[in-house]
Structure formats: C-alpha cells, structure tokens
Amino acid sequence: MHEVDMTKCLVLSMNEWRQQHEPSLPVVSQVHLQVGDFTCVEPEQLVHTWRIAIQNSWLAGAELKIEQIPLVARCVCCNSTYSPSADQAYQSPCCSHPMEDIVSGRELRIRSVDYSLNPELAPLSA
Ligand SMILES: [Zn+2]
Structure with missing residues (x-):
C-alpha cells in the first residue's frame, strides 16, 4: 500500500x-x-x-x-512460531513449509x- x-x-x-x-x-x-x-x-x-x-x-x-x-508466522506443520525472512523465501526454518499463517x-x-x-x-x- x-x-x-x-x-x-x-x-x-x-x-x-x-x-x-x-x-x-x-x-x-x-x-x-x-x-x-x-x-x-x-x-x-x-x-x-x-x-x-x-x-x-x-x-x-x-x-x-x-x-x-x-513479522511472526506459525508453521502449519508443527505449530511453532518463527520469524520469516525474505532470504529463506519466508519458509519455516523447522519444516521448510511455505508461510501460510501470519501471527503478526x-x-x-x-x-x-x-x-x-x-x-x-x-x-x-x-
Ligand atoms: Zn515446522
């Protein structure tokens, strides 16, 4: 925006x-x-x-x-929260799952x- x-x-x-x-x-x-x-x-x-x-x-x-x-996201695989980064394409570091659930x-x-x-x-x- x-x-x-x-x-x-x-x-x-x-x-x-x-x-x-x-x-x-x-x-x-x-x-x-x-x-x-x-x-x-x-x-x-x-x-x-x-x-x-x-x-x-x-x-x-x-x-x-x-x-x-x-920016905080929740991994939909294991339910842990993480700080997504553009360097990792916003994937979760635990399961390498794409960012789906944004907490904040x-x-x-x-x-x-x-x-x-x-x-x-x-x-x-x-
Ligand atoms: Zn995970």
Missing part, C-alpha cells in the same frame, strides 16, 4: 474519531500507530506524508508515533491517541 493512500485512511479514521467527541473539539498531540513489518510501509515516509496531510487541518501539529510490529506483521492500526479537550472551543450546551 502506498504511504499517501495510507495517510488518507489515517486522516479519515481520525475524522471519525473526532466525531465521537462532538461537540467538544479534541486537540491531538500524538497519534500512536502500529505498523507491521509485512505491510511494506516506510515509517519515515509515512510520517512525512502525514505532516503534509495535516497542515492547516484540525490535526495540525499532531505527531505520528510509529511502533513497528515484527500485517498490523496497520491506531493504537491510541494523546489528546486534550479544549473546553473553550466547545459550544455552550442548551
């Missing part, structure tokens, strides 16, 4: 998240993202596109913090959001 498309998805997710807080306006300082090593995402590139995307938006100034999740490494999710609610921006309740 391309980082620009991914950033659009992130911003959309954040917009939905924001709607849950209406009518208060959350001020976001950090967005903690989990990115699996098997997603082919360049974290630095993602941070870069994120910064550009949020300029002049309600998210301006929010930092993207990326936690990388290692494909994550792309917002884990948490650091924010504060600015009461001055919230409209008075009727």
Whole structure:
C-alpha cells in the first residue's frame, strides 16, 4: 500500500474519531500507530506524508508515533512460531513449509491517541 493512500485512511479514521467527541473539539498531540513489518510501509515516509496531510487541518501539529510490529508466522506443520525472512523465501526454518499463517506483521492500526479537550472551543450546551 502506498504511504499517501495510507495517510488518507489515517486522516479519515481520525475524522471519525473526532466525531465521537462532538461537540467538544479534541486537540491531538500524538497519534500512536502500529505498523507491521509485512505491510511494506516506510515509517519515515509515512510520517512525512502525514505532516503534509495535516497542515492547516484540525490535526495540525499532531505527531505520528510509529511502533513497528515484527513479522511472526506459525508453521502449519508443527505449530511453532518463527520469524520469516525474505532470504529463506519466508519458509519455516523447522519444516521448510511455505508461510501460510501470519501471527503478526500485517498490523496497520491506531493504537491510541494523546489528546486534550479544549473546553473553550466547545459550544455552550442548551
Ligand atoms: Zn515446522
């Protein structure tokens, strides 16, 4: 997946998240993202596109913090877990079985959001 498309998805997710807080306006300082090593995402590139995307938006100034999740697979022959590598064509080292069951490494999710609610921006309740 391309980082620009991914950033659009992130911003959309954040917009939905924001709607849950209406009518208060959350001020976001950090967005903690989990990115699996098997997603082919360049974290630095993602941070870069994120910064550009949020300029002049309600998210301006929010930092993207990326936690990388290692690729772990489970061997379907013997049920042991292993760290697949491209050098070994992602086969299991125990049984040389092709990678079928990925335990982790494909994550792309917002884990948490650091924010504060600015009461001055919230409209008075009727
Ligand atoms: Zn095995």
